[in-house]
Amino acid sequence: MTILKDVCSELFSMFVADARLTAAILATVVIAAVLIDATRLPDVVGGAVLLVGCVAVLFWSAKREAARRNSQKSED
């Protein structure tokens, strides 16, 4: 039972290690999907938004995590 629990928790943490990062990536995918399916823009525009959005999420998320860890260090 413990093994099954560990496996489930490992699978969950593979994709949802950080809830905000996960939410930001999913929001980027939704925005790209809306641009592709619900507008008359060329589909490659939605693709470009997906690509640039993911890179932006990487920057934002890493910066936020670094700031969080630094503030923890300075409190210690």
Next chain:
Amino acid sequence: MLEWSTAAPAVGAAFLASIVEVVEAFTIVLVVATLRGWKPAALGTGAALFVLTAIVVILGPLLDRVPLHLLQLVIGVLLLLFGIGWLRKAALRAGGVIPLHDEDAIFAKETAGLSAEVARRQASQDWIAGIAAFKAVLLEGLEVIFIVIAVGAGRGLLWPASLGALAACALVLVVGAIAHRPLARVPENTLKFGVGVMLSAFGVFWTGEGLGVDWPGHDLALFVFALLFLVAGIMVARLVRQPPREVTP
């Protein structure tokens, strides 16, 4: 006929990601073998490989029944979550924000933990050790299976990606058997950085295709995405880099 421009990134990503995962599993199996001998280590590893094979045999044929665009979209999104997570962690490690993965330290920590557990339950020492090896191989193996499916399923590249993963397993086992110690010299963060770049690129590519994007340059777009994520990862590592602490007299 395989297109090298699609097959090479898939095989490369599966190979490099599998090296990272297999090195981690190998460290735990080595802890078990060092403490309790090779029998429980081999039994635990064998049982985990059996479960992993069963998962592949049962779930593999189901993938053919999923519509291609849906498969690409689901796998693409999962790859984005997994790949960007890895790339972020690797960039934070490269920037000194979080400590590097140290197989020697993990070996020492796992040895202490397993020794304490075995001492607590004298009656079933080999059983506990075997379960530790089983869990390590199963958990890391699940990640390898996901990566192989993720980079291979979208274009019928499951076999080449599987071969990449198997080659990584064979390489780690041979080097590990010769060295007979944790593979601490493997540049794990560099590998993780590279894999994070490739998985993120695959993630954008598959998600876009799943949503109906016809990428300019088709498969070659993967290389452009990979280059962009590589540059972004390096810039992130520089951005978060910790200034060296001043030594106070």
